[in-house]
Amino acid sequence: MSTSKTHPSLKDTNLFKPIKVGSVTLQNRLAFAPTTRFRNTEDFVATNLQKKYYEDRAEKNGGLLITEATFISPQAGLYPHGPMIHTERQAKAWKQVVDGVHAKGTSIAMQLWHLGRAAYPDLLKKHGLPLLAASADYIDEESKQAAIKAGNELRAFTIPEIKAMIQEYVEAAKKAINIAGFDFVEIHSAHMYTLAQFIDIASNHRTDQYGGSIENRNRLTLEVVDALIEAVGAEKVGIRISPYVTWQGGSGADSELMHPIAQYAYLYSELERRGKEGKRLAYVHSVEARVAIGIDVQDAPQYSSEWVRQIWKGVLVRAGSYLHQDGYKNLINDVNGDDRTIIAVSRYFTSNPDLAERLKNGQELTKYDRTYFYAQTNYKYNTWGKFGEENKGEDSVEAKQEMVALA
Template identity: 75%
Template sequence: MSPPALKDTNLFKPIKVGSVTLQNRLAYAPTTRRRNTNEFIPTNLIKTHYEDRAENNGGLIITEATFVSPQGGLYTNCPMIHTKQQAEAWKQIAQGVHDKGSAIAMQLWHLGRAADASVLKEHGVPYLAPSAKYYDDSRKKVADKAEIELKAFTWNQVQEIIEDFKDAAVNAIKVSGFDFVEIHAAHMYTLPQFLDIASNERTDKYGGSIENRTRLTLEVIDALIDAIGAEKVGIRISPYATFQGGSGAESKIMHPIAQYAYLYSELERRGKEGKRIAYVHSVEPRVANGADVEDAPEYSTEWVRQIWKGVLIRTGSYLHQDGYKNLIRDVNIDDRTLIGASRYYTSNPDLANKLKNGLELTPYDRNTFYVGGNYGYNTFGKFGEDAKGKDSAEAKLEGVALA
């Protein structure tokens, strides 16, 4: 059964996001692929990847998660926007996407306890989290082997998180020329580690109550609004995620609606006060980070729309369902919803065209996601083109720092 053409749905109607008018409501959701240099600098391979997916698109490209500073990470071969060299490299990518007619947002990342302790040790960076609580034994074993101990952020170090996000946002918008930044507050990295009662055992003003656990995320939001303007700020949130130790809806302590409804309400309050951010990016409960949730229950997320009245990006396995039933329902439910896709964007550079015209999607290859190199990254063809094999010249291209 051929997939339906979506050209007559809201997905292919223009929409204004912040001060930018998109030609459609399709977003390339953040997709970490580890194609950067050892110095966390984007390469020519990354520029090609985003340009290919921006061409004849007109929607929103959201970059892979990008470290705000060395203290915000680290993982190998992931990007950063902290130094002038890193910002100049990203500038070439943003310009390339703009030249192809699409808009681009940079997702800003801070890892906390999810960081790779061995990489932190190599770079002389401390291993920090809201509380000194590993989310599983495997992370403790890595830390023990690297002879680095997980410790709780001090009050001063929490303030540095805010400053690092602000500095990275200024670099992205004012140096690199991005349209938006997206604060990564999903999937149990630093900010959701503060939000989640399972990972936050603090007794200061950043722990305890719902309001206190939300404080840091809102302080980051406010700092970015002041630094670059609300219309250039987005945030990604995953209320139901259990990835990396998140409580999820089965929590015996607190249902995620209790915690996250307050966060959405505070964002909406700012909107009503003239500081409405560009968008909220909400991850549906059918997905956990990059993987589908097995036998995922159909939790209703209608409460998010009832609280937040601004532009909403919804991401979560929309392209895995025959007939795109949930996608069509959700994008047509109002006039302010975008749909995010990630895994099928890796294998379909012309995803917008295929969805618009009802063309078959090329399956993605998870085995190539995090292994580096150009194979499985820029070797997938557009409609009517064959993919390049492992022995092709394209597959053997190596990444070179853009700056």
């Protein structure tokens, strides 16, 4: 099934021009955005299925793959079959994935994840861990009842717990870079997970140095940024931000509490200030307004994310449902708009392992299948064909392949 009525070749756009990111030169400006798939073992170790999945998307690519969001520790939150980089074994398993991607000539970043109030309270309880967030404010009534039922009610981080979390980010980043061999780590400060919960006025009601003012609410994210710059170097650190998010209780574009530009411009400006001081991050990954609110800026220009480009002057990765539009007009406009933009794609990368080649050649895209996004099966994970090939069926040998830990 096609993604749009027309599929123009993008080979002559900036999308297929090299770009330097940190100390790495990418061969194109197409990134695989973080896409949760839950194909790890029960103890959160990378598997043979993941290795195949990332290698296939690295072949004839040369751009940047960003892994699915990966827990920095058990306290960061536990989802069944989710990825983690807390133990040496977990890091060594990821190294096999990284080595496979590098062998294809493609670069790879690991996204570092902490869930906060979005975690499963029962799984944390099972591991003897508390449910923590910026403040003791639940996402909704359903999440509140789940926490009460689990006997693990939400409470705010203490200052020592915040400091311990920052150190967990540091240790995870070191393992990702020094053991697993990732080119970059990406701090997940988006989509109303822990760091974004501290930033958003809707979820942060603290009265200490991590709450109240815009500066205080951004303090934790910037402390994590600074800690990782010191630990692995600014040229190996990226960050993802979603100013307009409404998911999981985010304020969103039309919040009566605070406009997203007011809430997030400070963060982008602080990242730019560090850049001017010689500590420029490899990239900033920004989620476009149309992803969060489903409105195209051409129809509602007040939701434009162009203000981000006016503040942050480094490499900007932009995620914005770019392949859902006929003729990829927004993609072409944004990637050609300057010489420092990378376009991130998520869902269509799941069903088109050769996406880079298809976009270069103007070939039709295969529609993804949400039904299997989070299934613990290889079917519709590693059974999608390249252009001109048939997809493997549910009864195929490939579909029945089981997960095996890489370490």
